[in-house]
Amino acid sequence: MQRREFLKSATVTGTVAMLTPSALTAQDAASSVKTFKLGYAPHQGMFRNLAGDDVIDQIKFAADQGFTAWEDNGMPSKPAELQEKIGKTLDSLGMQMGVFVAYASFDKPTFVRPEEDSTAEILQAVKDAVTVAKRVNAKWCTVVPGSVDQQHADSKWNRYGGGRLAEGYQTANVIDMLRRCVEIVEPEGLVMVLEPLNWYANHGGTFLQRSDQAYAICRAVNSPCCKILFDIYHQQITEGNLIPNIDASWSEIAYFQTGDNPGRKEPYSGEINYQNVFQHLHQKGYKGVVGMEHGLSGKGKEGEQQLIEAYQKADDF
Ligand SMILES: O=C(O)C(=O)CO
Numbered sequence: 001m002q003r004r005e006f007l008k009s010a011t012v013t014g015t016v017a018m019l020t021p022s023a024l025t026a027q028d029a030a031s032s033v034k035t036f037k038l039g040y041a042p043h044q045g046m047f048r049n050l051a052g053d054d055v056i057d058q059i060k061f062a063a064d065q066g067f068t069a070w071e072d073n074g075m076p077s078k079p080a081e082l083q084e085k086i087g088k089t090l091d092s093l094g095m096q097m098g099v100f101v102a103y104a105s106f107d108k109p110t111f112v113r114p115e116e117d118s119t120a121e122i123l124q125a126v127k128d129a130v131t132v133a134k135r136v137n138a139k140w141c142t143v144v145p146g147s148v149d150q151q152h153a154d155s156k157w158n159r160y161g162g163g164r165l166a167e168g169y170q171t172a173n174v175i176d177m178l179r180r181c182v183e184i185v186e187p188e189g190l191v192m193v194l195e196p197l198n199w200y201a202n203h204g205g206t207f208l209q210r211s212d213q214a215y216a217i218c219r220a221v222n223s224p225c226c227k228i229l230f231d232i233y234h235q236q237i238t239e240g241n242l243i244p245n246i247d248a249s250w251s252e253i254a255y256f257q258t259g260d261n262p263g264r265k266e267p268y269s270g271e272i273n274y275q276n277v278f279q280h281l282h283q284k285g286y287k288g289v290v291g292m293e294h295g296l297s298g299k300g301k302e303g304e305q306q307l308i309e310a311y312q313k314a315d316d317f
Pocket of ligand 1: 073101104142144195197202231293
């Protein structure tokens, strides 16, 4: 058993109290911090003031606060060497790697109305994601399947007016494209998680908005490697009714993200009762990652401490 693991289990059984103070270094004491019940995943920059600029130090700091996962949307643009270093660090700390973004288009109908060049781009991005996932031991990657068809018959994408594909054909094209992506990820065991996004605060025009829509698409693609990323922040804005919608789409959800509304900051900065939502996920036996894809309502060290305390409160059930 690793010393860190020993200390974690010792805390649970109460044996840490029996160790003499001299037997514990300051680092060990930090290591005995209780881990969260769910796999909340901070990202680079969230602890810049408390842990310094180095991402490896930030990951270690997060582990010492009891976080058991990490997320990095921008992982593919990091140098391969750094990706590997991050993967090894997470591994040595027993932390899960959460999502990075494999493919996201917010304003082009690349899935609903595919063209040769955009299709090649999507398939290449998914192939690249397999390589990145291996370096960082990631099981999931995010896919945002483009915008709705706003195409004018006589011009390029994103012009209103004129003809456009009816919704059913757009959906069928998305399903076809995802099946092609699945052929790449399935043999590698990498799960693409599709993220419905809200139109009203952040991403007007994206094709995928609702959890029922994502559910129907995942059922049609019918692969263990094409699932839903249920972002609680986006879904609070688009549809509310969080717990019933999570239950209804549960069998297709593979990943969660958080953020309070309005403002997309840490829990308790807005209107969502995160303690109840997290308790619900825990009761359902969710063992995956809950990505903290949001900002901080406070500034500097105090803001970061407030963020940690918000998760401690939300996790206290
Ligand atoms: O850009 C966003 O808002 C997303 O959640 C994409 O990952």
